[in-house]
Amino acid sequence: xxxxxxxxxxxxxxxxxxxxxxxxxxxxxxxxxxxxxxxxxxxxxxxxxxxxxxxxxxxxxxxxxxxxxxxxxxxxxxxxxxxxxxxxxxxxxxxxxxxxxxxxxxxxxxxxxxxxxxxxxxxxxxxxxxxxxxxxxxxxxxxxxxxxxxxxxxxxxxxxxxxxxxxxxxxxxxxxxxxxxxxxxxxxxxxxxxxxxxxxxxxxxxxxxxxxxxxxxxxxxxxxxxxxxxxxxxxxxxxxxxxxxxxxxxxxxxxxxxxxxxxxxxxxxxxxxxxxx
Amino acid sequence: xxxxxxxxxxxxxxxxxxxxxxxxxxxxxxxxxxxxxxxxxxxxxxxxxxxxxxxxxxxxxxxxxxxxxxxxxxxxxxxxxxxxxxxxxxxxxxxxxxxxxxxxxxxxxxxxxxxxxxxxxxxxxxxxxxxxxxxxxxxxxxxxxxxxxxxxxxxxxxxxxxxxxxxxxxxxxxxxxxxxxxxxxxxxxxxxxxxxxxxxxxxxxxxxxxxxxxxxxxxxxxxxxxxxxxxxxxxxxxxxxxxxxxxxxxxxxxxxxxxxxxxxxxxxxxxxxxxxxxxxxxxxxxxxxxxxxxxxxxxxxxxxxxxxxxxxxxxxxxxxxxxxxxxxxxxxxxxxxxxxxxxxxxxxxxxxxxxxxxxxxxxx
Amino acid sequence: xxxxxxxxxxxxxxxxxxxxxxxxxxxxxxxxxxxxxxxxxxxxxxxxxxxxxxxxxxxxxxxxxxxxxxxxxxxxxxxxxxxxxxxxxxxxxxxxxxxxxxxxxxxxxxxxxxxxxxxxxxxxxxxxxxxxxxxxxxxxxxxxxxxxxxxxxxxxxxxxxxxxxxxxxxxxxxxxxxxxxxxxxxxxxxxxxxxxxxxxxxxxxxxxxxxxxxxxxxxxxxxxxxxxxxxxxxxxxxxxxxxxxxxxxxxxxxxxxxxxxxxxxxxxxxxxxxxxxxxxxxxxxxxxxxxxxxxxxxx
Numbered sequence: 001x002x003x004x005x006x007x008x009x010x011x012x013x014x015x016x017x018x019x020x021x022x023x024x025x026x027x028x029x030x031x032x033x034x035x036x037x038x039x040x041x042x043x044x045x046x047x048x049x050x051x052x053x054x055x056x057x058x059x060x061x062x063x064x065x066x067x068x069x070x071x072x073x074x075x076x077x078x079x080x081x082x083x084x085x086x087x088x089x090x091x092x093x094x095x096x097x098x099x100x101x102x103x104x105x106x107x108x109x110x111x112x113x114x115x116x117x118x119x120x121x122x123x124x125x126x127x128x129x130x131x132x133x134x135x136x137x138x139x140x141x142x143x144x145x146x147x148x149x150x151x152x153x154x155x156x157x158x159x160x161x162x163x164x165x166x167x168x169x170x171x172x173x174x175x176x177x178x179x180x181x182x183x184x185x186x187x188x189x190x191x192x193x194x195x196x197x198x199x200x201x202x203x204x205x206x207x208x209x210x211x212x213x214x215x216x217x218x219x220x221x222x223x224x225x226x227x228x229x230x231x232x233x234x235x236x237x238x239x240x241x242x243x244x245x246x247x248x249x250x251x252x253x254x255x256x257x258x259x260x261x262x263x264x265x266x267x268x269x270x271x272x273x274x275x276x277x
Numbered sequence: 278x279x280x281x282x283x284x285x286x287x288x289x290x291x292x293x294x295x296x297x298x299x300x301x302x303x304x305x306x307x308x309x310x311x312x313x314x315x316x317x318x319x320x321x322x323x324x325x326x327x328x329x330x331x332x333x334x335x336x337x338x339x340x341x342x343x344x345x346x347x348x349x350x351x352x353x354x355x356x357x358x359x360x361x362x363x364x365x366x367x368x369x370x371x372x373x374x375x376x377x378x379x380x381x382x383x384x385x386x387x388x389x390x391x392x393x394x395x396x397x398x399x400x401x402x403x404x405x406x407x408x409x410x411x412x413x414x415x416x417x418x419x420x421x422x423x424x425x426x427x428x429x430x431x432x433x434x435x436x437x438x439x440x441x442x443x444x445x446x447x448x449x450x451x452x453x454x455x456x457x458x459x460x461x462x463x464x465x466x467x468x469x470x471x472x473x474x475x476x477x478x479x480x481x482x483x484x485x486x487x488x489x490x491x492x493x494x495x496x497x498x499x500x501x502x503x504x505x506x507x508x509x510x511x512x513x514x515x516x517x518x519x520x521x522x523x524x525x526x527x528x529x530x531x532x533x534x535x536x537x538x539x540x541x542x543x544x545x546x547x548x549x550x551x552x553x554x555x556x557x558x559x560x561x562x563x564x565x566x567x568x569x570x571x572x573x574x575x576x577x578x579x580x581x582x583x584x585x586x587x588x589x590x591x592x593x594x595x596x597x598x599x600x601x602x603x604x605x606x607x608x609x610x611x612x613x614x615x616x617x618x619x620x621x622x623x624x625x626x627x628x629x630x631x632x633x634x635x636x637x638x639x640x641x
Numbered sequence: 642x643x644x645x646x647x648x649x650x651x652x653x654x655x656x657x658x659x660x661x662x663x664x665x666x667x668x669x670x671x672x673x674x675x676x677x678x679x680x681x682x683x684x685x686x687x688x689x690x691x692x693x694x695x696x697x698x699x700x701x702x703x704x705x706x707x708x709x710x711x712x713x714x715x716x717x718x719x720x721x722x723x724x725x726x727x728x729x730x731x732x733x734x735x736x737x738x739x740x741x742x743x744x745x746x747x748x749x750x751x752x753x754x755x756x757x758x759x760x761x762x763x764x765x766x767x768x769x770x771x772x773x774x775x776x777x778x779x780x781x782x783x784x785x786x787x788x789x790x791x792x793x794x795x796x797x798x799x800x801x802x803x804x805x806x807x808x809x810x811x812x813x814x815x816x817x818x819x820x821x822x823x824x825x826x827x828x829x830x831x832x833x834x835x836x837x838x839x840x841x842x843x844x845x846x847x848x849x850x851x852x853x854x855x856x857x858x859x860x861x862x863x864x865x866x867x868x869x870x871x872x873x874x875x876x877x878x879x880x881x882x883x884x885x886x887x888x889x890x891x892x893x894x895x896x897x898x899x900x901x902x903x904x905x906x907x908x909x910x911x912x913x914x915x916x917x918x919x920x921x922x923x924x925x926x927x928x929x930x931x932x933x934x935x936x937x938x939x940x
Contacts, residue, residue: 604876609787
């Protein structure tokens, strides 16, 4: 049984138009599943559905099972207990996602105390551990800082730390590197990769950038207009793309030939000389 | 107020090193110092403006102050002009004026014959008490309804709130005071209509000048009750005049706060809904609200000119009204300086408070 | 929000309604509040334009002093036996046009200063903005009161005093638009191709600036009329015997029992100001997000 099983997920507008149409995929333990597509393909909406945050007029049908438990049709209260605790999300722009007026320590611990009932001291200790997990130095000092005093990359690491806090089984990463400079992206991807191996957390990585997934994802789902048009392991997808749309996306991406050679030689997209990337 | 570019702090490579630029309460002390300097400069500006206004008068000072007989005598006129330094160059006159101000000399009131500063010192506490309570009232109601309006956006409470604030802004304060006083005092007799206390009562021993506080300190509960009863109508009427502004401001600030990604992130964390509303909507609105509170205080301070006369309040407002209708120029300019200084102080304090809530302000 | 976006928003705000083919009136005009407002304003316009609509001569004694409202005098008479209703109607001629004059004067001064400050920058900008800040240091009524008193009581002086108090808001708004547009690409390309300073201001910036100034002016209209009436209430505006709403209410303060003396002019003020505010509110709702960018969250 996979950690997360999404079956025939359908999100439709009141007028009947389906924005996400019978989407089916899994996320296993410690697995990175890539969700790729252009804007409007339904990938973000799928991510929102996993957190029960699909906006009002839209209706959600189908099945989403987390550890065997059905999420579709949960009550609002149940959703509030699921969010941040069993499923976490990291948003695209850390500058606007963090509360500008609260200290970082506050932002790292408030949901800890809500979900796990931790006391102030325990929560603080956990916050320091989390900051160390995402490789931010001077954790104690950092707790007292405000978001605007940090760089973009640091803020995103804090956002990831917040997501990790309650040890969720699945992390939804929605375009988490899009707002960052190219040279910082690598660090974030490396961090996520390390985290999924150490915590066993599954990652659903939403992006429009196919190139990023080539070295990072285990399996990839290609979204187009609400439908998954291709679903394969990363190796298969990049060496032998089936659907014409996938071809289009791949053609649009500047290819790094040596990388492809690596994939073939090693036989898996999750190994290789990523440290040089 | 805008947040600075976040890439200006920290390095662009992702190796997290070093402490951020500012330290020690995130730059609070430096911000305070900057504000103090700015306030002092504004203080000088105020004196220049009020001096400038007194220079505007198209009629020569001696014509107003001397009798016909004296005016006919050039020696008397010359002596008068010399005494008041009217023939000195402008900047010298300004310096004399400034010197006088620093000694607390605001001129002599033409109607009371007292130094303006003495008059104001006597009348100020009454006005301050009224304005403080009116501002608090307006704030409490305005913020509460503003939050409700934001939380129930575009539903009927929102529309009602906006209608009420619109009407509140369209009514002249003095007219409302008159109508309210006639209705609730004259016709219905529910509330007292004039003065700060019942005619038969003696004011409490003077500690702060606020009858409400002083009476409590002296244990005179009947005086306290009377003071409160007399405060209700004028404070409520003043509060109505700024209610609309505060409500609208709160509403839009809360909505702004709620529309940020931070709210989405908070929901994603699984924080309960009410927590999100308060922490994000209201908290983000806290510094604009503090700013608008200071603005309201200043506005109401000025509005007492309209209202005190009708309630025979015996404060600066009534003094200003009489000065205005009698064209008592020295009193008027004196009042404007004092009010501006009070306003400056209130804004300064508001800035300190707002930046304590919102650290981004400290960078300005 | 980048500066180019601000420029785009401003241009959109000023040209959208003009260029769209009007099959129906724009949304803000169709709201019930706005329609009511237009009706009210039309009424008052009529009153101003047609003096014959007044039952009696507002300056003449036509009946007993302090007579209560009755069939002969719908809103009673004042202390000098003049018809209250006629005086109230005549007051519109004083209050409304002069209120508009305040806004026009403040907007003109403010726009000019804002354009100069924004365009030339440097110390010119600093000095002008310090001047604006000085005005803001005083609560507006107090400052206007002081200026009007110094100049002497008259309607013209009241208008001048009020305009002096109001121009900074316009100057700030215009300046921020100019600053945003200065950096925009199309202005830069104009300067590169040798277009002179003056032409640059007039052709590039003025249209966008005018649009937002017009909107700001509309929003201020009601407040300006209130302000003017307030100054008259303090004895610093209209001089008796000229009928003016504020001074009429001031005269009514001593006559507590003769409630009609204050009610008529008060109602007049409320209806006019409410009408202007309703229109302004509807306009603001329509343009809300763009307006906030222009004025930088000021109200």
